[in-house]
Amino acid sequence: MAEIFLSWKFLFWVVVPIVFKCGGDFLERYRPQLFAKHRRNLIIAMIVYFFLAIAIPGMIFLYAPKKEQTTLPVATHGLEATIQEEQAAKDFFKEPPAPKKGQGAGFPDFAK
Numbered sequence: 001m002a003e004i005f006l007s008w009k010f011l012f013w014v015v016v017p018i019v020f021k022c023g024g025d026f027l028e029r030y031r032p033q034l035f036a037k038h039r040r041n042l043i044i045a046m047i048v049y050f051f052l053a054i055a056i057p058g059m060i061f062l063y064a065p066k067k068e069q070t071t072l073p074v075a076t077h078g079l080e081a082t083i084q085e086e087q088a089a090k091d092f093f094k095e096p097p098a099p100k101k102g103q104g105a106g107f108p109d110f111a112k
Contacts, residue, residue, distance in 0.1 A: 009057070012053045012057070013053065016049065016053075020042075020045075020046055020049070024042055027042075
């Protein structure tokens with residue numbers, strides 16, 4: 001759950017708009033002359049921000065490198081592929097070699 005609040009999506013779509021809104025309300029209430037003077041700039045800044053909030057993640061999504069295939073391909077070459085797949089499965093499920101004498105479970109012997 002905590003990952004959501006630290007993600008860029010949450011920052012882009014929730015935190016920054018709230019800051020914009022609170023900042024605008026603060027200026028309108030406590031500094032009306034400043035708000036009136038910079039109202040147009042605030043509106044332009046919000047429009048530019050929301051454009052970037054859509055464009056930047058969109059560009060990342062479009063141009064990010066694609067993930068590699070993580071599943072085994074289906075055999076299409078007949079018997080040779082089936083034999084290779086069986087051998088790969090046997091190798092995958094084979095037990096790891098036993099540790100050599102004097103070696104624990106793969107940890108160095110610090111007692112020496």
